[in-house]
Amino acid sequence: MSEFRIALRPALGSAVKPAPRGVAMTAMPEGHVVQVLGSPQGPDLSKMLLGKNAGASPHAVRSAGPGQWFIVGDTPLSHSEFTTIATGLKPHAAAVDQSHGRVRIRLEGAMVERTLAKGTAVDLDLRMFPVGNSTTTLLGHISVHLTRVDVAAFEIMVLRGFAESLWENLVRMNVEFA
């Protein structure tokens, strides 16, 4: 692993806008995103990951397809904290630090499902997609990882280079509720 640390500047620093009435949009702190790559045939590591890494934050461990998870949080991980996670996963899975590569956006409000439904075909009904549920999907043409973090709140994780574009799309999708 490289000792070289990449300098970060916020991906959405210039894009933060006052929240519309129906859906509030927040650029989440660029803390940490750890991608966990296990085997699709391997054991379900979510409980183990929760026990070790979730701490006080709910929904910190998110499913991302068979044998894959994301561990997210608002605070940056030190090199040694990341190494501890990576070492703890052996031999079941590998950890990839994606903190610099993925950006999170929080959408909250009564109209949040209506807004998201403009871009994704995922059934966002609370009964079908309860709090804590995660999935990877398209929002418009942009690939995102979607998590319901509360009854009327979603967190969207997106590759850093797409963050500003996605933000602009979401603003437009929100216009009728603003």
Place this chain on the structure above:
Amino acid sequence: MASIISCPHCGARPREEFTIQGAVLPRPASDAGTKAWMDYVYLRDNPRGCHREYWHHTSGCRRWLVITRDTVSHEVETCHDAALAKETEARP
């Protein structure tokens, strides 16, 4: 309709999230010869009715799926994970 595919991991998703990779055909041995490989790479039957296809859930779980699809009605009959179901056919 093939415009909606029920991924065993992600549920019903629009066709735009997937990449189709063509019919499920047995992969020839590496030393099978030019004719067998020409057939495998270039020749397809274009059947009318049910046949099996590889689809990749590119914008979802990123798993390879084997789908039984009716080419007339676009009805998807079965859909399962290619590797987890221990498909004997190799990927194209």
